[in-house]
Amino acid sequence: MSTVDGLNVGDRAEIEITGLSHVGEGVGRRQGLVMFVPLVVPGERVRVEITAVGRTFARGRLVEVLERSRTRVEPGCALFGDCGGCHLLHIDYPEQLRWKTVQVRDALTRLGGLGEVPVANTLGMNEPRHYRNKAHFHVSRDSGRLALGFLARGSHRVTCFVDADGGSGCLLVQRDLLRVAARAAALLESLRVPLYDWETQRGYLRNLLLRRAAATGEIMLVLVTGRQNWPGEREFAERLTAEEPGVVSVIRNVNALETRELLGPENRVRAGEPAITEHLGGLKFRIGPASFFQVNPEQAEKTYEIARLFAGLTGKETVVDAYSGIGTIALFLASRAKSVIGFEALPAAVADAQENALRNGIKNVRFEQGAVEDLLPEWAARGRRVDVAVLDPPRRGCGPAALEALGRLRPRRVVYVSCAPATLARDLGRLAELGFDVVKVQPVDMFPQTSHIECVVSLTRKHSP
Numbered sequence: 001m002s003t004v005d006g007l008n009v010g011d012r013a014e015i016e017i018t019g020l021s022h023v024g025e026g027v028g029r030r031q032g033l034v035m036f037v038p039l040v041v042p043g044e045r046v047r048v049e050i051t052a053v054g055r056t057f058a059r060g061r062l063v064e065v066l067e068r069s070r071t072r073v074e075p076g077c078a079l080f081g082d083c084g085g086c087h088l089l090h091i092d093y094p095e096q097l098r099w100k101t102v103q104v105r106d107a108l109t110r111l112g113g114l115g116e117v118p119v120a121n122t123l124g125m126n127e128p129r130h131y132r133n134k135a136h137f138h139v140s141r142d143s144g145r146l147a148l149g150f151l152a153r154g155s156h157r158v159t160c161f162v163d164a165d166g167g168s169g170c171l172l173v174q175r176d177l178l179r180v181a182a183r184a185a186a187l188l189e190s191l192r193v194p195l196y197d198w199e200t201q202r203g204y205l206r207n208l209l210l211r212r213a214a215a216t217g218e219i220m221l222v223l224v225t226g227r228q229n230w231p232g233e234r235e236f237a238e239r240l241t242a243e244e245p246g247v248v249s250v251i252r253n254v255n256a257l258e259t260r261e262l263l264g265p266e267n268r269v270r271a272g273e274p275a276i277t278e279h280l281g282g283l284k285f286r287i288g289p290a291s292f293f294q295v296n297p298e299q300a301e302k303t304y305e306i307a308r309l310f311a312g313l314t315g316k317e318t319v320v321d322a323y324s325g326i327g328t329i330a331l332f333l334a335s336r337a338k339s340v341i342g343f344e345a346l347p348a349a350v351a352d353a354q355e356n357a358l359r360n361g362i363k364n365v366r367f368e369q370g371a372v373e374d375l376l377p378e379w380a381a382r383g384r385r386v387d388v389a390v391l392d393p394p395r396r397g398c399g400p401a402a403l404e405a406l407g408r409l410r411p412r413r414v415v416y417v418s419c420a421p422a423t424l425a426r427d428l429g430r431l432a433e434l435g436f437d438v439v440k441v442q443p444v445d446m447f448p449q450t451s452h453i454e455c456v457v458s459l460t461r462k463h464s465p
């Protein structure tokens with residue numbers, strides 16, 4: 001197929017990059033066509049080779065930078081461009097932050113139809129590398145040797161980060177986790193671990209998940225496996241915990257699902273504890289293998305502090321923390337509210353949240369297990385009072401039933417924490433129709449070097465009764 005201006009796959013073209021898409025690709029225009037080009041920087045003029053054409057857009061591969069942006073930097077990772085983990089390593093950090101603010105403003109205006117929205121500058125990090133407290137490694141045999149890595153962009157091919165020789169250059173993952181990953185790879189290799197075969201669905205090791213609590217240094221390693229057993233499992237767990245004292249938890253997660261979903265439903269502790277403990281904002285949090293916990297603890301703390309500020313609590317309020325996970329936001333707010341109730345779908349996260357309330361001696365918080373789309377409407381139907389509602393949904397945003405219920409519950413304030421500007425924009429658009437004004441939007445850079453953006457939004461109800 002060729003485009004209306006006659007571009008064909010394989011052609012070369014020069015274009016001016018004027019922006020970034022929501023996945024971090026450069027965007028330019030050529031005679032009315034939108035062109036997407038990975039690995040370029042806004043402000044650059046580049047030569048590309050056309051790799052795909054549609055009716056209104058084309059995609060290109062960077063051939064040559066003709067005019068280089070002052071914000072282009074050396075990525076510092078040999079796998080950048082191939083690996084799907086980072087999107088913006090080639091852009092300096094202040095410019096990354098600036099673009100994130102622009103992205104949020106654009107999404108809210110274009111997709112949410114919200115007009116002029118007060119979007120603050122994106123809150124960045126002093127050290128925007130090696131922040132990830134969680135790494136989900138895929139496993140492969142690279143020339144016969146066991147290798148751990150992330151998936152290449154848009155594919156199921158594993159790009160190698162850690163092999164049994166210990167090499168690793170990932171710039172996102174915390175260094176202690178990289179060291180443990182390398183040690184685990186060497187041990188698994190020496191014990192001849194059988195890898196899972198996705199076609200026959202036989203074999204043992206599917207994935208490796210590592211989590212670390214930054215404050216305590218505790219590390220959890222999860223062997224995600226098929227149903228088949230592996231006799232080396234116990235020796236692996238014993239040797240790893242002996243060699244790496246920070247590893248306080250080794251878990252086998254049995255995942256017989258045919259999908260690529262990371263974790264299955266069953267966790268068996270193989271060494272140490274069933275969870276690790278993180279400290280944030282003076283609170284202790286127990287984190288189990290399946291529960292959600294923000295991947296960047298430094299930025300998570302800032303996010304929760306902003307959420308607390310936006311909640312504007314005086315000590316008299318009844319607060320709902322919808323999508324409460326292990327209770328982080330609920331517990332952050334508890335000391336300033338009359339009571340907080342958390343709604344969370346995942347039973348294991350609810351158990352962690354209840355345990356976290358106990359550990360921190362917080363008594364004015366409770367958690368209900370269920371879907372927010374069911375629980376909020378039930379609350380509205382029972383005429384329960386909610387003064388402040390916090391929403392922190394997954395990427396797909398809030399279900400319509402949850403938003404309609406908020407319209408009936410009429411809290412004075414809503415604080416919306418989001419990791420997906422597009423669904424945030426959609427939901428804020430609906431909340432505006434239901435009578436809530438957006439007062440302020442604070443983007444937080446939870447995911448430096450990637451195109452992902454976290455936001456905290458303060459809303460107030462338009463008319464008081």
Ligand SMILES: C[S@@+](CC[C@H](N)C(=O)[O-])C[C@H]1O[C@@H](n2cnc3c(N)ncnc32)[C@H](O)[C@@H]1O
Nearest residue numbers: 292323324325328344345346371372392393394
């Ligand atoms: C982005 S996380 C936020 C968790 C928590 N607020 C935090 O900051 O750690 C979203 C949470 O919503 C939960 N969840 C997903 N869909 C849900 C639903 N329909 N109803 C209730 N909880 C849901 C997930 O299990 C996850 O714990």
